[in-house]
Amino acid sequence: MTSDLVISIDELWLKGKNQKSYLRAAIDHINAVIKSYHSDKFSQRIQAQRIYYSSPTPFSDELIKSLTFVPGLAYISPVTVIKREPDYSLENVYKTILEELSFLESTPKKFRANVKRVDKQFPSTSVNLEKEIGHRILTKYPLAKVELENPELRIDVRIFGTNITVSTQSHRGVGGLPWGTSGYAVTMLSGGFDSPVASYLMSKRGVKQVFVFFHAYPFVGREVVTKIKNLTSVLAKYQRQTHLYIVPFGEIQNLISKQCKEEYRTIFFRRFMVEISNLIAERIKANGLITGDSLGQVSSQTMENLHLMDQASKRIILRPLVGYNKMEILNCATAIGTHDISIIPHDDACSLFAPKNPIIHPNLDYWKSWDSEFDISAELNAAIDKAETYSVNLQGELYKKDFFSFDE
Amino acid sequence: MNYFDHAASSSLYPEVLEILLKSYSEDFANPSSQHILGHTLFEKIEEARAEFLKALGAHKDDSFYFTSSATESNNTVIKGLNFDEGDAILYSRADHPSLTAPIEQIASAFKAELKEIPLSNDGTIDIEKFESLLDKNIKLVALTHVNNQSGVIQDVGLLSKLVKEKTNAHVHVDAVQAFGKIKVALNPHIDSLSMTSHKIGGPKGVAGLFLKKGANVNPLLLGGGQEQGFRSSTQAFPLIVAFHKAMKISLGNLEVSLLKTKKLSDLIQTKLTQSIPPLLSPFKTTSPYIFSFLLPGISSDIILRHLEMRDVFISSTSACSSKISGFNPSLLALGIPENFHKNFLRISLSPVTTEKEVENLVREFQNVWGDLKHLKGK
Numbered sequence: 010m011t012s013d014l015v016i017s018i019d020e021l022w023l024k025g026k027n028q029k030s031y032l033r034a035a036i037d038h039i040n041a042v043i044k045s046y047h048s049d050k051f052s053q054r055i056q057a058q059r060i061y062y063s064s065p066t067p068f069s070d071e072l073i074k075s076l077t078f079v080p081g082l083a084y085i086s087p088v089t090v091i092k093r094e095p096d097y098s099l100e101n102v103y104k105t106i107l108e109e110l111s112f113l114e115s116t117p118k119k120f121r122a123n124v125k126r127v128d129k130q131f132p133s134t135s136v137n138l139e140k141e142i143g144h145r146i147l148t149k150y151p152l153a154k155v156e157l158e159n160p161e162l163r164i165d166v167r168i169f170g171t172n173i174t175v176s177t178q179s180h181r182g183v184g185g186l187p188w189g190t191s192g193y194a195v196t197m198l199s200g201g202f203d204s205p206v207a208s209y210l211m212s213k214r215g216v217k218q219v220f221v222f223f224h225a226y227p228f229v230g231r232e233v234v235t236k237i238k239n240l241t242s243v244l245a246k247y248q249r250q251t252h253l254y255i256v257p258f259g260e261i262q263n264l265i266s267k268q269c270k271e272e273y274r275t276i277f278f279r280r281f282m283v284e285i286s287n288l289i290a291e292r293i294k295a296n297g298l299i300t301g302d303s304l305g306q307v308s309s310q311t312m313e314n315l316h317l318m319d320q321a322s323k324r325i326i327l328r329p330l331v332g333y334n335k336m337e338i339l340n341c342a343t344a345i346g347t348h349d350i351s352i353i354p355h356d357d358a359c360s361l362f363a364p365k366n367p368i369i370h371p372n373l374d375y376w377k378s379w380d381s382e383f384d385i386s387a388e389l390n391a392a393i394d395k396a397e398t399y400s401v402n403l404q405g406e407l408y409k410k411d412f413f414s415f416d417e
Numbered sequence: 418m419n420y421f422d423h424a425a426s427s428s429l430y431p432e433v434l435e436i437l438l439k440s441y442s443e444d445f446a447n448p449s450s451q452h453i454l455g456h457t458l459f460e461k462i463e464e465a466r467a468e469f470l471k472a473l474g475a476h477k478d479d480s481f482y483f484t485s486s487a488t489e490s491n492n493t494v495i496k497g498l499n500f501d502e503g504d505a506i507l508y509s510r511a512d513h514p515s516l517t518a519p520i521e522q523i524a525s526a527f528k529a530e531l532k533e534i535p536l537s538n539d540g541t542i543d544i545e546k547f548e549s550l551l552d553k554n555i556k557l558v559a560l561t562h563v564n565n566q567s568g569v570i571q572d573v574g575l576l577s578k579l580v581k582e583k584t585n586a587h588v589h590v591d592a593v594q595a596f597g598k599i600k601v602a603l604n605p606h607i608d609s610l611s612m613t614s615h616k617i618g619g620p621k622g623v624a625g626l627f628l629k630k631g632a633n634v635n636p637l638l639l640g641g642g643q644e645q646g647f648r649s650s651t652q653a654f655p656l657i658v659a660f661h662k663a664m665k666i667s668l669g670n671l672e673v674s675l676l677k678t679k680k681l682s683d684l685i686q687t688k689l690t691q692s693i694p695p696l697l698s699p700f701k702t703t704s705p706y707i708f709s710f711l712l713p714g715i716s717s718d719i720i721l722r723h724l725e726m727r728d729v730f731i732s733s734t735s736a737c738s739s740k741i742s743g744f745n746p747s748l749l750a751l752g753i754p755e756n757f758h759k760n761f762l763r764i765s766l767s768p769v770t771t772e773k774e775v776e777n778l779v780r781e782f783q784n785v786w787g788d789l790k791h792l793k794g795k
């Protein structure tokens with residue numbers, strides 16, 4: 010438990026004139042997280058590209074954990090602040106470090122000390138201070154070892170004009186770019202492993218997202234909706250706020266399957282999912298779609314079939330997994346906590362509709378003939394109007410809405 | 418609403434609801450209390466108990482206990498018998514899990530031998546083979562009067578007689594889908610029988626267990642000694658009087674309801690069989706309250722959900738086991754090959770089912786079939 014936090018921003022050095030707006034986006038997101046978990050007042054200041062937070066009451070572990078999901082943050086470090094008042098001495102700093110590291114008594118760890126003098130007038134050099142800290146730790150805790158390259162523990166000391174901050178534990182953030190700084194996209198979720206990972210990767214790159222699921226009811230049951238809601242809860246922690254739309258798709262699927270050649274069923278289902286996602290993007294003013302496509306994983310993900318989806322979309326389709334192997338996707342799903350939700354079996358309409366021989370090299374004339382001969386835009390819009398809508402906060406809590414809604 | 422899942426749970430008779438509400442508001446005292454409030458309730462429970470025994474045609478020295486569910490009634494008997502190593506149990510895996518699960522647990526705990534009751538292709542018990550399995554080691558024979566999935570009626574009178582001719586086994590009958598619907602003929606060979614309230618227009622949370630005088634069954638629940646010491650728990654007075662009322666209505670109208678339901682059930686069978694050629698109905702000698710069939714080609718869940726969108730409610734497998742995907746042990750025991758388990762559908766009726774509802778069911782079923790048949794065979 011700590012009442013002071015220091016947060017560093019990832020990739021800020023890459024940004025030139027945009028630096029301010031990136032910093033602003035990150036701070037807004039952090040403040041929203043703090044407000045959502047911390048009821049007491051808090052103050053915030055920026056110094057040397059790091060953001061310092063302070064509150065009369067401690068920030069909870071849950072809050073700190075939650076900050077590690079905020080895109081754009083490199084490190085979240087609880088700190089102890091020692092005021093440079095007339096009677097202070099460096100002994101206070103050493104004492105604080107040794108107390109916070111008491112676990113070293115029984116747990117061996119490799120550490121390094123990092124001292125930065127923001128106040129260049131400070132009498133002792135950084136190197137000397139680092140040596141002294143190292144010496145004191147090694148003397149008190151014989152199990153500890155110095156490791157400069159890959160330390161398990163970083164003891165961070167910063168010396169400012171009015172105070173000194175000490176941090177003995179840092180939590181790595183997801184890094185990347187702050188939420189909303191890389192556009193706004195509609196993420197097409199299925200119940201599988203891939204799409205949640207795709208969403209996570211794009212969250213990391215600062216993409217604001219809403220989630221859409223195509224529910225083939227009455228061809229599939231309600232169980233899958235619970236699964237999608239649970240996945241959304243996990244993914245929403247990487248967003249500041251978001252929405253989930255459960256779009257009824259069973260009747261559209263049946264309608265398409267009655268009209269189209271059997272081997273084209275799957276890609277036509279996907280085409281109309283892409284079209285609906287575009288219609289949603291239009292309503293919410295989003296500029297892209299996100300899918301979990303991985304090149305060649307299934308027959309609808311051949312280069313030709315993916316290209317057809319691009320043609321059906323008025324917006325860019327981001328496919329962050331395009332070059333991922335299945336194992337890489339599964340590992341990432343495990344790391345972000347979606348694997349164990351995705352693995353829960355659910356009935357899907359695939360077995361009923363799946364063509365015996367799905368098309369791999371589609372005939373473009375046949376594909377295009379549907380542009381003029383098969384207009385179901387009314388049905389597609391009606392499906393969006395009927396979508397079950399949830400708003401989801403940054404804690405991953407879902408709130409059902411009475412009608413289609415979104416955040417500007 | 419066109420409700421055809423009465424075998425899972427039925428709607429309350431309005432008269433039952435009225436009694437239930439009144440009793441919940443007025444009869445809050447504990448029937449075991451010594452004051453007049455408690456004593457009055459106690460006496461009413463005893464009156465109800467006597468009427469249940471009478472309705473079953475039982476001897477007044479036999480016992481009838483109110484329990485919380487038929488599952489509890491079945492468990493009480495199965496776990497309350499004294500088994501020894503080497504004893505055998507005759508049962509059917511086609512029966513409800515509230516019989517098969519405790520039986521399999523007890524058999525494994527006491528190293529008792531399990532023997533399976535052989536069924537013919539139409540779902541009835543193969544009498545000859547059944548007889549050949551009877552020997553002195555059999556301690557318990559569990560029979561189901563009307564199977565909850567197939568609706569097949571077993572001749573429990575004849576079967577229990579055969580058991581007693583060759584063994585000293587305890588004969589337990591699960592009459593959940595029979596009592597209050599078809600004539601349940603208790604005979605001296607039946608040692609115990611379970612039934613429940615919510616399948617006959619009564620509330621959930623109350624059920625019954627008949628126990629013949631001299632049947633050696635230990636209580637499952639010990640405590641305050643309610644239900645004549647056999648089933649401790651504060652008696653749920655409002656539920657008991659409501660169950661009592663539902664029993665009286667059901668038995669009072671039994672013959673009329675049976676005739677009416679038979680007519681409606683025949684109508685459903687004829688119309689659906691005619692208009693949906695792939696429909697298979699494998700079971701014979703069934704209760705008119707249950708019509709089960711297979712519709713190969715399209716998963717029964719999909720049909721069920723298409724029907725629910727049209728305000729028609731039927732069942733794909735027993736509601737208790739609908740979470741089990743695909744394979745269903747009781748369907749296998751009923752002789753249905755595993756690849757058809759996902760194609761099993763059950764339509765179940767009650768005395769309150771109307772002709773209008775049946776027309777709606779048939780029409781909507783035909784519409785759904787028309788909408789989906791192009792997907793058949795996938």
